[in-house]
Amino acid sequence: MAKYIFVTGGVTSSLGKGIISASLAKLLQARGLKVTIQKFDPYINVDPGTLNPYEHGECYVTEDGAETDLDLGHYERFLNIFTSQANNVTTGRIYQTVINKEREGAYLGKTVQVVPHITDEIKRRMLLLGKEGHDIVITELGGTVGDIESLPFIEAVRQLQWELPDEDCLVVHLTLIPYLKAAKELKTKPTQHSVKLLSQEGVNPDIIVCRTERPLSPEIRRKIALFCNVKPDSVIESADASTIYEVPLNMMREKLDQICLKKLAITNYHEPELTRWKEFLDKLKYPKSKVNIGLIGKYIELQDAYKSILEAFVHAGAMNECSVNVVNIHSEFITRENVDEKLGNLDGLLVAPGFGMRGIEGKILAVKYARENGLPFLGICLGMQMAVIEFARNVLGLKDAHSTEMDPDTNNAVIDLMDDQKKVTAKGGTMRLGAYPCELREATLARSIYGTAVISERHRHRWEFNNAYLSDFEEKGLIASGFNPESGLVEIIELPTHPYFIGVQYHPELKSTVENPHPLFVSFINAAKDFAEEKNARKKPSLQGEIV
Numbered sequence: 001m002a003k004y005i006f007v008t009g010g011v012t013s014s015l016g017k018g019i020i021s022a023s024l025a026k027l028l029q030a031r032g033l034k035v036t037i038q039k040f041d042p043y044i045n046v047d048p049g050t051l052n053p054y055e056h057g058e059c060y061v062t063e064d065g066a067e068t069d070l071d072l073g074h075y076e077r078f079l080n081i082f083t084s085q086a087n088n089v090t091t092g093r094i095y096q097t098v099i100n101k102e103r104e105g106a107y108l109g110k111t112v113q114v115v116p117h118i119t120d121e122i123k124r125r126m127l128l129l130g131k132e133g134h135d136i137v138i139t140e141l142g143g144t145v146g147d148i149e150s151l152p153f154i155e156a157v158r159q160l161q162w163e164l165p166d167e168d169c170l171v172v173h174l175t176l177i178p179y180l181k182a183a184k185e186l187k188t189k190p191t192q193h194s195v196k197l198l199s200q201e202g203v204n205p206d207i208i209v210c211r212t213e214r215p216l217s218p219e220i221r222r223k224i225a226l227f228c229n230v231k232p233d234s235v236i237e238s239a240d241a242s243t244i245y246e247v248p249l250n251m252m253r254e255k256l257d258q259i260c261l262k263k264l265a266i267t268n269y270h271e272p273e274l275t276r277w278k279e280f281l282d283k284l285k286y287p288k289s290k291v292n293i294g295l296i297g298k299y300i301e302l303q304d305a306y307k308s309i310l311e312a313f314v315h316a317g318a319m320n321e322c323s324v325n326v327v328n329i330h331s332e333f334i335t336r337e338n339v340d341e342k343l344g345n346l347d348g349l350l351v352a353p354g355f356g357m358r359g360i361e362g363k364i365l366a367v368k369y370a371r372e373n374g375l376p377f378l379g380i381c382l383g384m385q386m387a388v389i390e391f392a393r394n395v396l397g398l399k400d401a402h403s404t405e406m407d408p409d410t411n412n413a414v415i416d417l418m419d420d421q422k423k424v425t426a427k428g429g430t431m432r433l434g435a436y437p438c439e440l441r442e443a444t445l446a447r448s449i450y451g452t453a454v455i456s457e458r459h460r461h462r463w464e465f466n467n468a469y470l471s472d473f474e475e476k477g478l479i480a481s482g483f484n485p486e487s488g489l490v491e492i493i494e495l496p497t498h499p500y501f502i503g504v505q506y507h508p509e510l511k512s513t514v515e516n517p518h519p520l521f522v523s524f525i526n527a528a529k530d531f532a533e534e535k536n537a538r539k540k541p542s543l544q545g546e547i548v
């Protein structure tokens, strides 16, 4: 039987519930327990797939093709496990299930209500992963205690706390302890209020995790414990960390895992095995070199929009013992006149995924610069499609080459809507989504990077390379090196005459974890390191030159 940990948040949003949940899960996993995490989001969208990244950050995609909250990315990166559709549930999905059942007549004439029908469906989903052989299921509740839309979720937790044996369920509440500069004091009142609010809704937290900029003194801990009705050792300090990957170790120091194990009466665990995690952190903290990587996108102001890409850089940087300085470059503002200046100091260029017309021409200019200057280039999804368009326009001489996403009437649709997408009209969950196999051509960069003939990667797109142009591209030197074995769709393109130029139709960033950094990112950073070294060597006057 699985045990359940619920993580709620109070005082403000953005306290890092996802990171705390993932860190606790990591520690429990490192002690030999089988752990999974799920996220319950109170918004009405059925899933975040239709949400603009400005609203909710990146849309993360799981193996089974679910479009999910970006916190699932953290769960996978920390735990090195695959999550699935079942790990992310929204109010919209709960209501959709209940309303569909009502239409089917499943409620036998009953009045369908928030309590018990919606809360029952929430509880059913909360317990679902517990039936799959996990020792512990951690459920992160999105939103902040006190939000109207979180109420049914809190009520479901209250009922489960009441229904499950005491040692099978616990609640961790994450709050903020602000520091008031003028008073030179940490303040506990917002936390007290937030716990009171939660208690009014019937849920008494077992553990309070306090986000704080300054250490909590024993007096402060005692005060929080007293007013929040928990034991002093259940007040956990979560100080700001230099990297999210330090948080599990900070939580271990605070004994968060041990307190959970004790409260859940779990005894079959060992000391945490975190050797690889610590090795990774060491490499991350003490890099031996540095590269500047340009990230060309259109949501640059918002770091959450490219979360998985940024984290994949962190993993690949550590693997290369190299600090990756990501230079955010807004594609809308790249022009023919400023491209050299904007990209001149880079050691590598990543053109990001995306949708729609905005910023497209800037991305194409950036690809051209990378192709002509031997700058390591990685194009992801839309980034790969832009590389194809750039080559078509500037090497094949097809001046109007485009994707029909941006120009439906182009005479040279080198990127075209996939056949099975042509009849699709509904928006949510209808792209080509999730993991697909890809066969790698021998003697290509892709094959050497992966070191294997068949790979599996995750997708999220509607458009694709138009195979009618394949031979024209290959004649001029841009080759296809990865294909879907069933459909023949081109999944990877590369330029063998360039030191490192590769575009992929899938999203490698979604599969990079601390323990398995993605080979494409690792090789890209390695190529950037080489580029930086050569650049520096060229800059330094030769010894002979100096003597002369």
Ligand code: GLN
Binding pocket: 352, 353, 354, 355, 356, 380, 381, 382, 383, 405, 460, 461, 462, 463, 464
């Ligand atoms: N808009 C493009 C498509 O749908 C690329 C999608 C993406 O970058 N994820 O094919």
